[in-house]
Amino acid sequence: MxxxxxxxxxxxxxxxxxxxxxxxxxxxxxxxxxxxxxxxxxxxxxxxxxxxxxxxxxxxxxxxxxxxxxxxxxxxxxxxxxxxxxxxxxxxxxxxxxxxxxxxxxxxxxxxxxxxxxxxxxxxxxxxxxxxxxxxxxxxxxxxxAPSREAERRALTSGELRRALETGKPSVKMKLQRIIDDEAKHSLTMSDFIKNLERQGVVAIPNMAGNGRITGMSYQLNGETMKGSDLGKGYTFAGIQKRGISYAMERDLEELRRQKEINARDSQAGNDLTTHQVEGKKAVTGKIKEVCTINGRDHVVIQTDKETIVIPASSLDKTAAELKKMVGQEVRVRGGLRVRIDEPKERQMER
Missing domain, CATH: 3.30.930.30 (BirA Bifunctional Protein; domain 2)
Structure with missing residues (x-):
């Protein structure tokens, strides 16, 4: 009941x-x-x-x-x-x-x-x-x-379900649960799991104590971060291990630290770009100009009639390889981190 x-x-x-x-x-x-x-x-x-x-x-x-x-x-x-x-x-x-x-x-x-x-x-x-x-x-x-706090996979709230029905698109929670479920089936170690998530546009962010002990896990998709416990008991750091994904500190700690450092750099980069951020609620239409990497993450450069903007590739629900084949095609995007790339602040872009 x-x-x-x-x-x-x-x-x-x-x-x-x-x-x-x-x-x-x-x-x-x-x-x-x-x-x-x-x-x-x-x-x-x-x-x-x-x-x-x-x-x-x-x-x-x-x-x-x-x-x-x-x-x-x-x-x-x-x-x-x-x-x-x-x-x-x-x-x-x-x-x-x-x-x-x-x-x-x-x-x-x-x-x-x-x-x-x-x-x-x-x-x-x-x-x-x-x-x-x-x-x-x-x-x-x-x-x-099982009580909600014990559930391996948390159900959508009434508000989340209503928004999903209104937009016709799955929520970030639904996407994260699906991606994590899929990748957990094909991962043997925590390092493998994190790398597999990264290929799907999901950033695993460990909550790490000073001695290297992992106390929790969060996940980021399309610029939105959710704690593992918000997704369900089966998505916490302990829950992931119960799925058969092994964690050994001497083997996996370096990869977890790398993820944490990348997230910290991306967060700082986001802070630096705040004054140049494009309003994220208004939809824009433009042509894909190129696919590039910023701070280790795939991004898409889109040319509109008024400006050139860059958005995370994950916000289009496609891989970098798929997006490269779409160069020159017109797309319409809404929400997410959209930043002008012609601002005076320098930014390293790996082509």
Whole structure:
């Protein structure tokens, strides 16, 4: 079972969503109303008991794994138990079952203000929710789902998923997870793994202690850096080793230090070029002039009508070899590091 919690300021909007007649039906709770309007009116009464609370809405969805199903009575029991163990015993709430997806799930909408006017504590609510859910899974014989912090591969947040759907393109998180998964299958040592990632445009950045001990790993793609733990447990330095990629300090430390030094140089170069940076949000169209290397990284020089700019080759999702074949072709780019190459500051470019 997976639980997702949200807090908000308005009851009517979330009630309209969960009680959409095409998606769900009311199966339980402690309130008299049945429509969004009736329920919102009841919630408004408790809101007056503590008007200073800016986000009185508590919304949680509880979802089963694909293939698992419960009846309404079982879901109602689970909703009551979840609310009591999360501290909402004295707060009004409703439970709504949705059948619009391939996994059985319910939504619970509650007031964070109890009938005594006190605010329900949200201290460590995510940890407490995980504990409650683990107990429900055990008692109802449900499949145990690893908590988000334990997941080998972290799922997209709702915002990341929405942006991916809007743009039609995978997010940097999705790209990094896919590339790392692919390269981990073909790497035996940490040095091999880092070099293979580099060929795919991904920079592995070790978090290194003074004695050379590696305490973590981050990854950079298209100018965006993410910690391994943000991608999932399987993408941390320890997680990579559990995939069968060996690390020996005497063999791999030099390669890790090289990566760290390259990243430091590139970061400094980025700082030096800040005043000459082209606005990254506006899309530009131009022809590929050449492919070059700056500080050990492949870049593409693009000639537009107004200026000549350079962008990381990885931002076009192509290898340097592929881009060299595209010299003279027109491309359209948006975002990423785009810097004028005709600024007075000198910069070493290896042709």
């Amino acid at each position: 997976i639980g997702k919690q949200r807090k908000g300021s308005g009851f009517r909007g979330v009630l309209n969503y969960v009680l959409d007649p095409h998606k769900g039906r009311l199966i339980g709770g402690t309130m008299e109303g049945e429509t969004p309007r009736e329920l919102a009116r009841e919630y408004a009464e408790t809101r007056q008991l503590n008007p200073s609370l800016k986000k009185p809405v508590y919304h949680v969805s509880l979802s089963l794994s694909p293939g698992e199903h419960l009846n309404d009575a079982e879901w109602n029991t689970i909703a009551d138990r979840y609310m009591i163990e999360m501290g909402f015993a004295r707060s009004p709430y409703v439970a709504v079952r949705h059948t619009d997806r391939d996994h059985d799930h319910i939504h619970i909408v509650a007031s964070r203000i109890g009938l005594d006017g006190k605010t329900v504590s949200d201290s460590r609510d995510y940890e407490r929710s995980e504990k409650v859910i683990r107990g429900i899974e055990a008692d109802f014989g449900l499949q145990r789902v």
